[in-house]
Amino acid sequence: MSTIYRILTKDEFPQALEIRIRVFVEEQNVPIGEEQDRYDQTAVHFGAFAQDTMIGTGRVVIEGKKGKCGRIAVLKSHRGQGIGMGLLQTMIEWCRAQGLTEVYLGAQLHAIPFYEKAGFTAEGGVFDDAGIPHRLMRKQLK
Numbered sequence: 001m002s003t004i005y006r007i008l009t010k011d012e013f014p015q016a017l018e019i020r021i022r023v024f025v026e027e028q029n030v031p032i033g034e035e036q037d038r039y040d041q042t043a044v045h046f047g048a049f050a051q052d053t054m055i056g057t058g059r060v061v062i063e064g065k066k067g068k069c070g071r072i073a074v075l076k077s078h079r080g081q082g083i084g085m086g087l088l089q090t091m092i093e094w095c096r097a098q099g100l101t102e103v104y105l106g107a108q109l110h111a112i113p114f115y116e117k118a119g120f121t122a123e124g125g126v127f128d129d130a131g132i133p134h135r136l137m138r139k140q141l142k
């Protein structure tokens, strides 16, 4: 069965949050108070679906001509099957269709090779976000 990637409706956001809590809070020990932030209100949220069940999520926050990708998470049981990449590509293509010139994100160090495969380049030093080391990564959209 093929995976469907699409923008979420407002009503579907709680399901996305559930995935984020499972992955970031329960698996990676991010404090629950830091997992949700004010950007969730204005962000465009995306989901990956297998047979109507949401198995991955991510969000884009638009800042001028740039799109900040974040909160990208695939349920552990569904990793390593191309779903994270499908989700990320959907988010990137959506940003391109909006006329944005760049996408960027804060990458957990372990995920840098994943983002490099989608054309992002790491720059600058390591910084802390919610107790996890990250690096800035950018991709220009032509």
Ligand code: COA
Binding pocket: 023, 072, 073, 074, 075, 078, 079, 080, 081, 082, 083, 084, 085, 086, 106, 107, 108, 110, 111, 112, 113, 114, 117
């Ligand atoms: N380290 C190195 N390479 C990785 C990787 C990792 N952590 N995760 C994926 N890749 C590679 C895969 O090997 C694959 O390469 P290939 O095309 O040559 O086979 C490619 O990236 C695509 O992988 P995919 O199967 O689409 O990734 P996924 O569905 O497992 O999702 C994450 C990747 C990072 C979203 C997923 O591991 C996850 O949810 N992790 C926990 C949350 C997290 O850390 N999110 C990132 C926050 S910055």
